[in-house]
Amino acid sequence: MTGKLAGKRVLVTQANDYMGPQSVQTFRGAGAEVIADVSDLTEPEAAARVLAEAGTVDILLANLAAPNHHGVAVADVDDEIWASAFDVMVHPLHRLVRATAPQMIARGAGKIIVYGSATPLRGIARLAAYTAARGAQAGYVRSVGTELARNNIQMNLIAQNWVESDVYYPESLQENPKFQANLKREVPLGRLARAEEDCALALFLAGNDSDFFVGQVIPFAGGWVS
Amino acid sequence: MTGKLAGKRVLVTQANDYMGPQSVQTFRGAGAEVIADVSDLTEPEAAARVLAEAGTVDILLANLAAPNHHGVAVADVDDEIWASAFDVMVHPLHRLVRATAPQMIARGAGKIIVYGSATPLRGIARLAAYTAARGAQAGYVRSVGTELARNNIQMNLIAQNWVESDVYYPESLQENPKFQANLKREVPLGRLARAEEDCALALFLAGNDSDFFVGQVIPFAGGWVS
Amino acid sequence: MTGKLAGKRVLVTQANDYMGPQSVQTFRGAGAEVIADVSDLTEPEAAARVLAEAGTVDILLANLAAPNHHGVAVADVDDEIWASAFDVMVHPLHRLVRATAPQMIARGAGKIIVYGSATPLRGIARLAAYTAARGAQAGYVRSVGTELARNNIQMNLIAQNWVESDVYYPESLQENPKFQANLKREVPLGRLARAEEDCALALFLAGNDSDFFVGQVIPFAGGWVS
């Protein structure tokens, strides 16, 4: 197999959701051997089991997504909505990293890329639980990215917003003229990103050309934040 | 009673810990009626009960602290350390805000100030759980601060580091010459902040002079971040 | 004379423009002796002369403003518009600091506060020269604030937007319903700041309660940036 990532083994989580399908396609297209995992990672033992079965993982693509419950006022965010944000997006991130880091440290090489969110960088009303959970991911990457850099492991987070996905921008929303007007007003580039563009950034971060990026929260939002 | 906050009722949480004692003193000194709560807020019903008993709260000082487990490598952060960071610093924050916001919305006025951390802004190695939890607080404040601004409620977070406290800078650490050398090198101002200085910022944020601050994560770290 | 700043000598530049008049009033109200300078600081020798005449300056309020030429496309920003932004807002800032720092260093105390802008933190189209000049101020404060902290001098910048001023928000603009709709949409707090609120922040930064702020670019924008 040839390609930029030939010989590399990549684990993509929630491979059927959010950025999962495009990630699998993009990374296979780059010559990587992709493990497309579809486990329910809210189960506490799942992450360790997935890694144990995966064997060597050169690149971890932490793709963790849930409904964002946009529009619920903060006083109405009940314990279930609140907990689910952390159960899906935050706790599995740590369990995945905890299970992956030792083998990367042993080899003195590795890449961890988190599909995160730009919302902790620019607040959106009525998005409390989601933004808190995405903020936890960002804080985690800042600390752990700094820590693992010493072992030549590069961990970074894509702080995205306005990226096409069934979870957050279903077709019905995209067809709404008010949404389109809002998009033009809020996003300087004036359009959503395609999933391929998002995964092209992940691919850049997965290669050794980008080793000097560590612990970063990288805005990817068409100019909505910069 | 006279003073800048005369007639205001202030709830200080974990009043015996971290920034609690100085907050009680500073806010009483400014003429406020201070409810110095010492409940264990990790208990899921505690926040609602505290607010039910407190009656009107004009100003909420969310003071939530726990050991930071600095020095534990990411692969050694077990489920207990991990969960405790969120149980102490993150989930109670939402429960407190959820219980307080309705009365503030009804009055069309209120102040919420979170004693948070600068660590999600500049990563420190071997501080994974703590930084993630503090990052969750920061994200939460960005979103909820934006949301509640519409109701003339100002919610902000003090992103502090290098502030005197028994929890994070015990005397034994401060007397260590290596710590002092590091302090000089890392903090442009060259010293720790006194707790009074931190609470003076909280006091500024609690008054109406600062109403134009909303949803902000305000670095307070002697120049360590800016 | 009594008041928080009793015994302090404060230099306010461009005292008739922008935040000047309110600054003079606020700082006099706090008991300071205010030197309300109205020199044209674009003249290269002016800053040194003003400081030579002023004598001891405990607090420098660098209030430097010019028309922002909002609406001019980047290709139409001619050399005159471009140079004037730097001549008014950037070069005088350095000349003022260069002339003031030695006496502050000699005393081991001082405060420098710059009325700057939030525009370098969140880009606005057709505002090229102004944003570049304000970005230069922000960079300058980050470096020089770090440097002077060693001498117990605290230099910070108020990164403001949406603050009432004749220069940027004349009454005719404020009465425009499209402006009001835009204000509601863009600024979570839903209104302009009053000049008094802005100067209250300057006053907080001028007192010793805020010594732990150094080299900071502090957003003051009603939630427009955070």
Add this chain to the structure above:
Amino acid sequence: MTGKLAGKRVLVTQANDYMGPQSVQTFRGAGAEVIADVSDLTEPEAAARVLAEAGTVDILLANLAAPNHHGVAVADVDDEIWASAFDVMVHPLHRLVRATAPQMIARGAGKIIVYGSATPLRGIARLAAYTAARGAQAGYVRSVGTELARNNIQMNLIAQNWVESDVYYPESLQENPKFQANLKREVPLGRLARAEEDCALALFLAGNDSDFFVGQVIPFAGGWVS
């Protein structure tokens, strides 16, 4: 000619300095037609003349560098040092963009990449003029990047530090053990970036995979800022 940038015309300024030589090599290696300009751009008419001679420019690499005068105390930064920072790094940037934007707007496509600095994001003492000038570049890119996004032109800035270059890290400095100790302490990755790595980021930003980046100031500093 084949390659990612086949058929693209790229203008590299100060092609013999700083990131110039490596940029020429990297972009030629990607199949682009590279115009390696070595004009003195401090001359006011130079930028317009260079663009007039260059013809179509699909990608502008604004490589503008000067000695940074690190170590000069702020009170000793004289008018010559001050002016030269802006004359070399700031004013030519606008003149280049002003001369390039119209043809890009006419085609509805273009890329502008600025080799800037991370210093305006994290202050370094005794680097006043340089940091101010780099801050002006950052502010400019935020505004103009937002403006030109509407025309499908993507303008971004690489906010670099700790990148190998003769200008800022001569061999004699790199061989100094104190420098090496400082490097390990300050930069989580523990080494300087190679010029190729920096230009690989520029190449990523020059391709259409990165169109969703606009007006961004992208830290590239091995974790020194994030």
